[in-house]
Amino acid sequence: MADHVQSLARGLAVIRAFSAASPALTLSDVARATGLTRAAARRxxxxxxxxxxVRNDGRLFTLTPRVLELGYAYLSSLSLPEVAAPHLERLAAEVHESASVAVLDGEDVVYVARVATARIMRVTISIGTRFPAYCTSMGRVLLAALPPPALDAYLARADLRRLTSRTVARPAALRAELDLVRARGWAMVDQELEDGLRSLAVPIRDRSGATVAAVNVSTHASRMTLPQARRDLLPCLQATAARIEADLTHS
Amino acid sequence: MADHVQSLARGLAVIRAFSAASPALTLSDVARATGLTRAAARRxxxxxxxxxxVRNDGRLFTLTPRVLELGYAYLSSLSLPEVAAPHLERLAAEVHESASVAVLDGEDVVYVARVATARIMRVTISIGTRFPAYCTSMGRVLLAALPPPALDAYLARADLRRLTSRTVARPAALRAELDLVRARGWAMVDQELEDGLRSLAVPIRDRSGATVAAVNVSTHASRMTLPQARRDLLPCLQATAARIEADLTHS
DNA sequence: ATTGTCTGTTCGCTATGCGCACATTTATTC
DNA sequence: GAATAAATGTGCGCATAGCGAACAGACAAT
Structure with a gap:
């Protein structure tokens, strides 16, 4: 492949070999995880x-905080996370639930801002977390705003699978859901990503009216019924989105 | 240099060429910023x-949210940010000021968790932000906990410069400050990093008693006097640290 | 039209990075 | 403790991956 620097691609694969499941790896672990020879992995x-x-204690390699620098460039170049942060803090304090902002990237939503009140999911969510767009409230909001050709392309590409018994994974049903989102202006996703997880999202629009991100509140089914979630969370969420939008207009 | 993959180092330098000041760059910008030839930068x-x-609109290159993935591995592998997050939310809601957690990395503190209530600094702080340890409250807490040889090494290496008229930048004076931190168990930094910025930090310790991170609250000189900051913020901060520590013990 | 700047392409070249084989160290098993 | 297995470190010949230079084309400014 012309104009492709293989060593960079391989080196980045080494960084990605580390994860929550494997925070500390031996040389041989890394070689196995990446498919590189031990000699290459070592280099x-x-x-x-x-x-x-990366740091090394003589046997195990771990990432250092300096890798955050590689993502920081992206975060700091976006006004959205910075503008959204105090509004998320206010929202979370108001509704006593975790609040987040995400953008669409490929087939996933990526969290770019978050205030967490308690953990309600099996996995950790933090800045940089990715989830499939089709079965998340913020993803629904973002997909609903795609132009038809882009939505067609998404549906052609995305691996729509059921993650719970409630996941809407058939393209036709998903399109119907997205029609509803467009009509209402918000998305509620009920236990489609993970059992027990309920979340409600609304769009964040720029001055031209284009949806650039989504903001959501997530709760647990044991804490709030669907009508309660809508009644209690939606107005605050919409007000928060409006405030973020107003501040984005000034930055 | 043996065992050094130059192309990886160069490729990472290309990622770091992007910043808040330069979120979108042309090929030639990247080449200039990194010192690479245009042909290499392009590759x-x-x-x-x-x-x-990275994405490209035909002229300008920008980072995509996917670069967050490179830091996410680090964040998700640490229990601290996840454990700290809800406690920070509570602290911020309680004192109506921004709250953060940071760790020491080289000569800097690196923010690993944060809940922002309002912006009080000239520059953006988010996860991954680095500041010099010597003139930040969390940095002081972390430096105070270093064993003497490590502190000596830090002072030998660190570029101690005055950032404001109040910055304590002489090694002897800094040592005296750190003695105070040790005696009190907290650090207050008043307008040493940036005019107007006041912050108060306490350590977060692991079960062996080792300081592994620091938690702080930051405010603005126009909002709170020093005695008020101490009176109003310190008890909440210490309680938050204790809660974080208790939760860390269980994870 | 001319000039200057930027980007894309091609290509000969070489040094960068490669994998292999072996040595050494560490961990595991009995 | 001894033997074995697994992991890591080292050196090296080699070839190809990545290099920079030169040129062409596109675009912007005068």
Whole structure:
């Protein structure tokens, strides 16, 4: 492949070999996880260690906080996370639930801001977390705003699978859901990503009216019925989106 | 240099060329910022674009949310940010000021969790933000906990410069400050990082008693006097640290 | 039209990064 | 403790991955 720097691609794969499930890896772990030879994996790990992105205790390699620098460039270049943050804090304090902002990236939503009040999911959510767009409230909001060709392309590409017994995974049913989102201006997703997880999202629009992100509140089925969620959360959520939009217009 | 993959180091430098000040760059901008030839810069940008970390509108290159994935591995592998997040939300709601958690990395503190109530600094703080340890409240807490040889090494290495007229930048004076921090168990930094910025930090310790992070609240000089800050913020901060520590013990 | 700047392309070249084989160290099993 | 297995470290010949240079084409400014 012309104009492709294989060593960079391989080195980045080494960074991605680390995860919540595997925070600390031996040289051989990394080689296995990436498919590289031990000698190559070692060279990449040593390079990353020299650069300060990885540390080594003599046996196990771990990432250092410096890798955040690679994502920080993205976060700091977006006004959205910074503008949204105080509004999310206010929203979370008001409704006593976790609140987040995400953008669409490929087939996923990516969290770019979050205030967490309590953990209600099996997995950790933090900045950078990705979930499939089709079965998340923020993803629904963002997909609903796509132009038809882009939505067609998404549906053609996306791996629509059921994650729970309630996941809407058939393209026709998903399109119907998105029609509803468009009509109402908000999305409620009930236990489609994970059993027990309920979330409600509304769009964040820029001055031209284009949906650029979504803001949501998530709760647990044991805490709130669907009508309660709508009644109690939707007005606050819409007000928060409006405030974020107003502030984005000034930045 | 043996065992050093130059292309990886160069490719990572290309990612770091993007910043809040330069969110979108042309090929020539990247080449200038990194010192690479245009041909090399182009190859790296095309590789990063193929991998999904960079996008291009025909002229300007920008980072995509996917670069967050490179730091997410670090964040998700640490229990601290996840454990701290709801406690920070509560603290921020209680004192109506921004609250953060940071760790020491080299000469800097790096923010790993944060709930922002309002912006009080000239620059954006988000996850991944780095500031010099010596003139920040969390940095002081973390430095105070270093064993003497490590503190000596820090002072030998660190570029101690005055950032404001109040910055304590002489090694002897800084040592005296750190003695105070040790004696009191908290650090107050008043307008040493930036005019107007006041912050108060306490340590977060693990079960062995080692300081592993710091938690702080930051305010503005126009909002709170020093005695008020101490009176109003310190008890909440210490309680928050205790709660975080208790939760860390269980994870 | 001319000039300057930027981006894309091609290509010969070489040095960068490769994998392999072996040595050494560490961990595991009996 | 001894033997074995697994993991890591090292050196090296080699070839190809990545290099920079030069040129062409596109675009912007005068």
């Amino acid at each position: 990449f790990l040593l390079t990353l260690t020299d650069l300060g992105y | 790296f940008l095309l590789t990063l674009t193929d991998l999904g970390y």
